[in-house]
Amino acid sequence: MGHGDYERLTPEAIDQVWLRMRSGQAAKPTARELGLCTGTVRAYLIRCGGIRPEPRRRASGRLSLAEREEISRGLAAGRSVRAISVSVGRSPSTVSREVNTNGGRRRYRAARADLAAWSRATRPKPCxxxxxxxxxxxxxxxxxxxxxxxxxxxxxxxxxxxxxxxxxxxxxxxxxxxxxxxxxxxxxxxxxLRTGRVIRRPKGVRLPDGRGGRPNTLHISQRPAEVSDRAVPGHWEGDLVFGKNMSPVATLVERKTRFLMLIGLPRGDHRADAVADALAAAITTLPTQLAKSLTWDLGHEMAQHQRFTVQTGVQVYFCDPKSPWQRGSNENTNGLLRQYLPRRLDFRTLTQADLDAIARELNERPRQTLDFKTPSQALAEALR
Incomplete structure (x- = not known):
C-alpha cells in the first residue's frame, strides 16, 4: 500500500474519521458520510493499526516559518548573516546553517526551506x-x-x-x-490475538441478550455471601456457546479460580433435559468441596434446573433478565474461548478429548485477575 492510498485525506477528514471510529462506526459508513472512497479510509486505518497517530508538533527550539521569511527578506536585501541573526533573534551559526542547507543566498526560499525542515524532522521513536x-x-x-x-x-x-x-x-x-x-x-x-484483528477497534457497548424467566427459580441475590465475595471455591458460572449450525458446547467457570470445564452435548442436543444430564455428569466427577452452586442466565436450556439439582445436590441461581454481566467470569471466559471455538466451526466435529485439551490450555495460561497465576495453580492452592 503506497502513500497515495491515504494522502487524499485532509486533516479535517482525519479528525472526522477518528471521531466516528471512537463512537463505534465502521469504515464503510464513515467513508460514505464523509464522501470518501471506502478503500482510502480503510487503507489509512490499516496503516495506522486503528491507533490514531500522535499529531506532529514543531519543537520550540526550531526555526518557524515567520523566522525563515525574515531570513529570506534579509538575504534579498543583501544584509549579512550576522545582521539577519540579530533581527531574527538567533545565533549567526543557526542562520548560516539554515541558508547553506537550503540552497545558499541565491536560491533560499522560506516556504520551501520550511517544508524541507518539517520533512527532515521526522524521527520515528525507536521500538x-x-x-x-x-x-x-x-x-x-x-x-x-x-x-x-x-x-x-x-x-x-x-x-x-x-x-x-x-x-x-x-x-x-x-x-x-x-x-x-x-x-x-x-x-x-x-x-x-483473541479477536484476530489486524487493527485496533474501540470498545463498544454491547446490548444485553438475556432470555425469558424460568419457573421455581432462585434469584442471584439469594446466593450465599461466600459466592458473591469469591471466598471459597466450588461456586460455578455456566452458559452455552454456539458454533456453526447452532452446535453448542457448555462452559463452566469456577468463580474463585477461573478454572474452566468444557462439556460437549451429545449430538449437539441443547434441549433442557439433555443439558441438565450433561452438566450433572460433569459436576458429579468433582470433589464435594468443588460442587456447591451454579449461576446461569435465563436461557431455555436450564428449564430442567430442578432435575439437575436433584441429580447433583448443586443449587442453581439465575441472573436478572438481559444481565449476562452478572456472570462476568463466565462471559469473559467465553470471549477467550472464541479464539479456539470460532462461530464458523461446527462444534459437533469436536470430541470431549478435544474440548478437554482446549480447557487445559486455557487453565494453564496466566490471568491478570489471579495476579498472573494460572487457574490450575489457583485451584490447587484453594484446595490446599
Missing amino acids: KLADNPTLRAIVEEKLARRWSPQQIDGWLKLTYPKRPEMQVSHESIYRTLYVQSRGALRKELTRY
Missing part, C-alpha cells in the same frame, strides 16, 4: 522490541502460544523483576503488532 531481539523472541513465542499482550506483560514483570530491559508493556506489544511502520513483530502474529 523496544526492534532493539532487543531476545525480548522480541520471547514475546513472539508467547503470542504463538495464544497468550494475550497483557498476560505477557505481567509474566515478564514477574520473571524479570530487576531487568527493565526485559520488560515491555502490553500497549507497546499491541502497537508493534498493529502499526505497520514499527514492524518489529511479524504481522501474522495478530492471528493469535
